[in-house]
Amino acid sequence: MAASTSTILRALASLLLGTVVSDAMAEGRVPEYATEVAPIVSRACGECHRAGGVAPFALETADDLARRAKTIARVVRDGTMPPWFAAPPASPAHRFSNDASLSEGEKSALLAWLESEARPIGDLSKAPPPRGPAPEWRIDTPDAVFELPEAVAVKASGTMPYINVRVKTGFTEDRWVRAWEVAPTARDVVHHVLVFAVPPGARGAADEARGFFAAYVPGGGMRQYDDSRAKRLPKGSDLLFQLHYTPNGKATSDRTRIGLVFADAAPKHEVRTAGIFDPKLDIAPGAASHREGAAITVPADARLLSWMPHMHLRGKSFRAYRESNGVRETMLEVPRYDFNWQLSYDYAQPPVVPRGTVLGIEAVFDNSSANPANPDPAARVRWGQQSTDEMLIGYIEYELVEGGAAIGEGARARLRDRASQFAFLDEDGDGAIERGEGGELVARAFDAADADGDGRVTRAEFDALAARRSRRTPPP
Ligand code: HEC
Incomplete structure (x- = not known):
């Protein structure tokens, strides 16, 4: 079929103006709501901006858009909506399946309609049907739901320490989880929820740097894998909910729950989560571009x-x-990180990383007063749980390649090697781990490790604790 006139005009306009334009613009008319604007809004905004969705108002009709035309134009122009912070991938191989961003053509069509006088509607029967209220679960109907045994009271102001709640699954067999969703009931005060699968008999070790089973963060909170993938929930596991609330001026309560959908049989690939992290970060007061x-x-x-x-x-x-x-090849670039949106970037075609590849993360922190989110530019900032402390973690989801190079003996030995674990935690290298060293990784276990209570964990004390733990917890 020959290229349509509008395609040719559009190509010409792109060439002349150096921009991508919509059909309507190429033809010198304002796009119509029904066939040219509504499809964009439905795809890029509809999931959240609907009754019961995570956004505070619906964008389902031409009226909804017209009423907020100015604000919508601003957020679309600034690129703050839809929430998506990755730069366009450096190579097509690194495209993300959940890329929500608007193309330049979509942006210009939306803006042209919002900023026109007429705001033509067109034939509404050709518009995508309204999505209607959000369903109770975004994933398929769960096979099992576990909720906090009682609601957590969230106070009106101040900060709240992390709350850990352990819930029994009672599963007598391993379960393969092909979809999960973590659903708070008071989303406006939930900063994040991490759910860990704690093996039977193990003490609750909620260590967020190590990887989690499921999580709720703004902009996330669910995952539905394709048919070949699932996460393993070992039999007898408890679910340990780690909840972080940020009071917002009004006391309320929350009863978060998790929904799980099971696969009937073991999947082709087991999905695992791990974290690449930097517990030694140390940011000077006022530093505007501190690298870690x-x-x-x-x-x-x-x-x-x-x-x-x-x-x-x-x-x-x-x-x-x-x-x-x-x-070195960039895999993900987030030029403007936004704490309010902890997004996951999911590969459309998951790349293979062969054994021996270095996977790394680099980040810049702004501890200056020019950062409007900065709670205290005068503070020296280190690793810690509260939002006023810092973290640097790159979580990855991965699976092992079938028949690929397996974990080598060398790496296995390093993971087991107490001397290198100890050296890693003994940041100042004085032969003992003092309170505060090793950050969050050590803090919770410090008293248990410091058997003689002198405020220093020696190598012998460290080894003794590790030996006690390894009797309880099977190796990963
Ligand atoms: C992932 C969910 C999600 C998607 C997708 C999304 N929004 Fe939002 N939107 C939100 C949430 C949550 C808020 C309220 C919090 C905020 O302003 O950050 C919001 C706020 C807004 C606001 C108010 C901003 C302000 O400063 O008052 C506008 C306007 C808006 N969205 C427009 C859009 C448009 C247009 C799209 C699609 C092109 C879109 N959103 C896509 C979740 C979403």
Whole structure:
């Protein structure tokens, strides 16, 4: 079929103006709501901006748009809506399946309609049907739902420590979870929820740097894998909910729950979550562009499914990369990190990262007064749980490549090697771990490890604790 006139006009206009324009603009008319604007809004905004959705108002009719035309034009122009913070991928191989961003053509069509006098409607029977109220679950109907045994009271102001609640599953067999959703009931005060699967008999070790089973963060909170993938929930596991609330001026209560959809049989690929993290970060007062980074060497051939950057209020930008044979390639670039949206970036075609590849993250923090989110530019900032402390974690979801290079003996030995674990935590290298060293990783276990209570964990005390723990917890 020959290219339509509008396609040719559009190509010409792109050439002349150096921009991408919509059909309507190429033809010199204002786009119509029904066939040219509504499809964009339905795709890019509809999931959240509907009754019962996460956004505060619906955008389902031409009236909904017209009423807020000015604000919508602003957020579309600024690129703050839809929430999507990744730069366009450097190579098509690194496209994300959940990329919500508007193309330049979509942006210009939406803006042209919002800013026109007439705002033509067109034939509404050709518009996409309204999505209607959000369903109770975004995933398929769960096979099992676990909720907090009682509601958590969230106070009106101040900060709240993390709350850990352990819920029994009572599963007598391993379950394969092909979809999960973590659903708070008071979303406006929930900063995040991490759900860990704690093996039977193990003590609750909610260590967010190590990876989690499921999570709720603004802009996330669910995952539905394709048919070949699922996460394993080992039999007898408890679900440990780690909840972080940020009071917002009004006392309320929350009773978060998790919904799980099971696969009938073991999947082709087991999905796992891990974190690449930098617990030693240390940001000077007032520093405007403080850099931190961390990297791991991939111990076995793996396929990378997603990245999820995690920083707090001083996070400014984030980059994830892979490096092999001295060649570094950017995998995810987030030029303008926004603490309010902890998005996961899911690969459309998950790339294979062979054993020996370095996977790394780099981030810039802004601890200056020019950062409007900065709670205290005068503070020296280190790793910690509260939003006023910092973190740098690049969570990855991955699966092992079938028949690929398995985890090598060398890497296995390093993971087991107490001397290198100890050296990692003993930040100042004085032969003992003092309180505060090793950040969050150590804080919770410090008293248990410091057997003689002298405020220092020696190598012997460290080994003794590790031996006690390894009797209780099977190796990963
Ligand atoms: C992932 C869910 C999500 C998507 C997709 C989304 N929004 Fe939003 N939107 C929100 C939430 C939540 C808020 C309220 C919090 C905020 O302003 O950040 C919001 C706020 C807004 C606001 C008010 C901003 C202000 O400053 O008052 C506008 C306007 C808006 N969205 C327009 C859009 C448009 C247009 C689209 C699609 C092109 C879109 N949104 C897509 C969740 C979403």
